[in-house]
Amino acid sequence: MQGMDVHLDAMSITYPNGFTAVHPTNLAVKAGEFFSILGPSGCGKTTILRAVSGFVAPTSGRVLIGGQDMAGRGPNDRPTALIFQNLALFPLMSVRDNVAFGLEVRGVSKRDRHARADELLHLVALGDQADKKPGALSGGQRQRVAIARALAVEPSVLLLDEPLSALDLKLRSHMRAELRAIQKKTGVTFIYITHDQGEALTMSDRVAVMNRGRIEQVGTGDQIYSNPKTAFAASFVGEANRLEGRILHAENGHATIRTASGDFRARNPSHLTVGAEAILFVRPEAMKIGGGVNSLPATLARRDLEGAFVTLHFRTQVQDMSLHQTNTGAPLPEGEVQIRFDVDDAFVLGNGQIAETGQELAAQ
Ligand SMILES: Nc1ncnc2c1ncn2[C@@H]1O[C@H](COP(=O)(O)OP(=O)(O)O)[C@@H](O)[C@H]1O
Ligand SMILES: [Mg+2]
Known part of the structure; x- marks a missing residue:
């Protein structure tokens, strides 16, 4: 054959x-x-x-x-x-x-x-x-x-x-x-x-x-x-935390997005420009506990044991975010903590649906 x-x-x-x-x-x-x-x-x-x-x-x-x-x-x-x-x-x-x-x-x-x-x-x-x-x-x-x-x-x-x-x-x-x-x-x-x-x-x-x-x-x-090329691919393949907002700055393959949870920096693979409606995606395994750049306050809501790793579900002011950790038996965070992610572990993509509506509006 x-x-x-x-x-x-x-x-x-x-x-x-x-x-x-x-x-x-x-x-x-x-x-x-x-x-x-x-x-x-x-x-x-x-x-x-x-x-x-x-x-x-x-x-x-x-x-x-x-x-x-x-x-x-x-x-x-x-x-x-x-x-x-x-x-x-x-x-x-x-x-x-x-x-x-x-x-x-x-x-x-x-x-x-x-x-x-x-x-x-x-x-x-x-x-x-x-x-x-x-x-x-x-x-x-x-x-x-x-x-x-x-x-x-x-x-x-x-x-x-x-x-x-x-x-x-x-x-x-x-x-x-x-x-x-x-x-x-x-x-x-x-x-x-x-x-x-x-x-x-x-x-x-x-x-x-x-x-x-x-x-x-x-x-x-x-x-x-x-490297998902679209917001749909990023959401459908694998798990991802999403933060919706609008591009505030864009330069050299990176961008800052303004969201209801604050401003965050991430890769900008599709070269979105200032003002674009966008979604920041960050995989649960890229999330860390700690403050600094790209951090936001959060409280642990639930811990799911998945065997070799655990999923921590956090509540933030605006939405829930999840974080994967290897199961080391480390003590769980208590009260309000900061969760964060590295700039190069996150990416922004155009929010297709909103762009479509925008085109329809522009065509009218
Ligand atoms: N014979 C048909 N006539 C009209 N619409 C159809 C017909 N077959 C499928 N569709 C529609 O086309 C779309 C795609 O169907 P399909 O190819 O079966 O999707 P999938 O296999 O991804 O579930 C669906 O909205 C479905 O309702
Ligand atoms: Mg089918």
């Missing part, structure tokens, strides 16, 4: 009722990559997969797979396979026959398709389960049968639409590792859709963050976590 690259070239999708689920989008997924599209429910993830797999045609723009324009080619005529949340395994067929089903449809001989099915079942660590019925397997095993079945037709691109969301938490984290291993072994391009940032960050080579029909950022998990 060999992965192929997938390109969206200014592709948009407007449904017949006039609703635009995907605004013109450019995207380049590399051959053999584990690529995730991450975003909240309703942002257009499934619509993109439908377009790649050929169940819906682009309203404008193109889908290219392996450099070829897919226009006019239906789902069975593309080098893709699709796995949904609902697996739809055949309950009365053996696991082997389930995996071999797609090959039977294509007229592959019984001997060859069974040999191929057994090879794939071995790949997904189910070599000894071939004669069982799906009902006799666990949820995670059934998931792997579905993957083997999808791989049987030798797709170059495997499209996975929230395939783990029906599984319980423990199985889900186990299957993350399994999926990643299967992808590496086969070299097939995986496009994986999820609203779960943990899934996207742990499995993927790269992630696209999607919001309201638009891809806002593409990058590795580390890049998106450390």
Whole structure:
């Protein structure tokens, strides 16, 4: 099996009722990559997969797979396979026959398709389960049968639409590792859709963050976590404390923002200018106890033990802020204390929603 690259070239999708689920989008997924599209429910993830797999045609723009324009080619005529949340395994067929089903449809001989099915079942660590019925397997095993079945037709691109969301938490984290291993072994391009940032960050080579029909950022998990390009990406990927305000000074990649809790300095990666509505973001692990630059008074409201680290929830004059610490058993702060963060551990980003309203007002 060999992965192929997938390109969206200014592709948009407007449904017949006039609703635009995907605004013109450019995207380049590399051959053999584990690529995730991450975003909240309703942002257009499934619509993109439908377009790649050929169940819906682009309203404008193109889908290219392996450099070829897919226009006019239906789902069975593309080098893709699709796995949904609902697996739809055949309950009365053996696991082997389930995996071999797609090959039977294509007229592959019984001997060859069974040999191929057994090879794939071995790949997904189910070599000894071939004669069982799906009902006799666990949820995670059934998931792997579905993957083997999808791989049987030798797709170059495997499209996975929230395939783990029906599984319980423990199985889900186990299957993350399994999926990643299967992808590496086969070299097939995986496009994986999820609203779960943990899934996207742990499995993927790269992630696209999607919001309201638009891809806002593409990058590795580390890049998106450390350098989110939009307020949405900063809020949706990982936890972040937010302080809303307006830019007071901006110079040399840094800015001072005036908020209801005071003035703070932070990185200014998108070069916001004085007067812009903005949000300062600071991750809980960057928060410290102590006074000085970028500090504000706070009182401890709650301590959550998370095992190796603790989350301290502070109340400040305006809002709650959280702080992660390694669990050293140090005494908890009592009464009013100062909490702070370093200038380079925080960043300001434009407050998209307010800017939009501003544009609308300006256009009137
Ligand atoms: N057939 C359809 N006709 C009209 N609107 C649709 C159709 N399918 C989906 N939508 C709308 O398009 C948006 C994106 O849907 P979808 O791609 O399923 O989102 P996601 O997979 O991210 O949850 C949603 O607002 C949804 O209601
Ligand atoms: Mg969906």
